[in-house]
Amino acid sequence: MSVTLNHYLLASGLLFAIGFSGVLLRRNILTIFMCLELMLNAANLSLVAFSRFNLGPDGLPNYNAQILVFFIITVAAAEVAVGLAIIVALYRARQTTHVEDINSLKF
Amino acid sequence: MPAPLAPLTLEIVVLLLGIVLLGFESFSKGGDRGWMARWSVAILSVVFAWSFFTTGDTGVDPSHAFYCADPLALFFKRIALLTTIIVMVISLEFRPVLEKFIPGIQPGSGTGEFFALPVFTCAGLMFMASAVDFLLIFVALELVTISFYVLVAYMRRQNASLEAGVKYLILGALSTGFLVYGITWIFGLTGETNLARITQVLPSLLAEGGRLHGSESALLFALMLLLIALGFKVAAAPLQFWVPDVYQGAPTPVTAFLSVGSKAAGFIVLARVLQTVVFLPSIAPKVLSVLGLLAVLTLLYGNLAALPQDNLKRMLAYSSIGHAGYLLVAFASIDPAAGNLYRTQTAIGFYLFGYLLMTLLSFLVMTVVSRHSRGDDIVHFNGLSKRSPFLAFGMLIAMLSLAGIPFTAGFYGKLLVFSTAIARQNFLLVSVGIITVAAGFYFYLKVVSAMYWKEPTEDQPVTASGLTKFTVAALCTAIFYFGIFPQSLLSMLPSDKAAPVAVSPAPHK
């Protein structure tokens, strides 16, 4: 059985869904944050798959998508750096990283 | 007259300013950083004036461009610059509070980034105004969002600020995830990331025999992901739940920046993305009905949840959700047969400019008052007219304009928005809009009554710096000027009479 575009899209859909349900269900901010990164990587995977399987008239993949993936990776790294810094600051102030304990602002 | 400048120079100057500020910050130790804000105000004002001498033509074929500079983009760049300038003035007033919540050996140490980051945010907003490729949209949006993560959580000795930062971080990153996945799907369906080329290829792909014929649902799925992501950014219900907490917890200047800058940039990206699909007969009705639903929900939630609030900052957060609702009315009333979005673009451009004036005015007055009263509940405004008649008058103007009293910019903006809805015979939206305006009168005038008819709890006068007083006066004047002479602003916005610059490079006035 050859691996087709649909297989990649299925894997990426799974990753996205796992990430999203993790964000909704998990209670530890660090885990939530990892799930968010999983969602970004799901998009990366399907971008590369789309680029590889939709060859242009010259038989080359569409490189726009791969460049977009580079940008997503770098932006995600910046987001993680800032995000972890904020989470560490919160941990220092509150000694917790659980969402239930973040309740000083009323809803 | 000097030769018109390339529009990209504006962003480059703003970015350089940010880099230079960061450089100064890294070499200097402690001390007062107010000069950073004052220099930023001066230089950004120059850039603002400069923006009137730039040409709209980038000389690049729109189907290969990342960046465009049509009148709408230039207008939103001016909104971004003006917002940043006023936010800097607010942060100058906010400095004493900021220093209290920043751990540092000397007073003022560690506050430099608070004045440098808004400059980067401003550059990001300006890029968003011009972005016509999903790549630039994504990068510019993230530049704005990541700077805001830091700014919201900036006061790290205050739990509220940190918690607001974490909430904004999680939900902002979630919306980024949706945005990226939506972009991925759009790319997978069309093979393009450039908005102009997507607009070109979509009709043939969807037509009989095209690759996407009969699979509109895949395109709608991608659009839904994008709408969710942008709905987070512009705070549209039901994606607004982060707004009240984040706005209340964030430092006041950042709240002001978030409520105006982030929202304006979100709406222009929404306009650009919608432009690709809203003229497709098989897609438009569904997208427009979703937008209409969002508009109704946002209007009702924002204006009704604001009624019982007694914290002014939180009330303004709900009010900002409500205003996002009015702006969405203009989007839901797009005419798919018109072939362009000029009517909607003009309405949101004017509305957002008026919203900028009145919201930043109220945040500026609030910062001054809460510094003296040590709190930003409405009670702290009791009897402000006796403690500082001038500031009370400024707040009065801001509240009247937010409520939409005639002869203010807020009124004319609402008029434009409702006229788009009436032109499309969308009377449900108009009636919901009018009901929520009536609700708005109640909570905006609650602040006015506290200032003018309640007795002050303290009697020492509230003082403000000369720059603040000047800004308050300028904003009050502008609210009335653009409310009475809206034409001066409308001439800068795209209209049916003027062709967009991207198509014909001929300049128009």
Add this chain to the structure above:
Amino acid sequence: MQDYLPILLQVVVAVVFAVSTLVISVVLGKAARRNAMKDSAYECGMLPMGEAQPRFSVKFYLVAMLFILFDIEVVFMYPWAVVYRDFLVEHGSSIFWSMLGFVAVLTVGYVYAVFKGALDWSK
């Protein structure tokens, strides 16, 4: 087009799969949950000293984070290097200066990190 319908179905399957996995883990995971009785020492066993997962210093965290940031920026140099020669012939030296500008911006970030003491982990 019909080709895309399976994809949508697969998305639905993916969602169902992820949700059911999580639900199952919650249902089956009950037995593994800690409680006071489980945490107590067995009969006359020794009382545990300290935590099972001792904390370690996060002083290197900033350095690691900065390393990742600067490391990942190099990704932009690969496509740049691939097209460098062709671009140089066709469009001139602007490709060189634009990369220099990119590196200059990164350098400002690096200088900022150094002078802010972010790399000073002995402090």
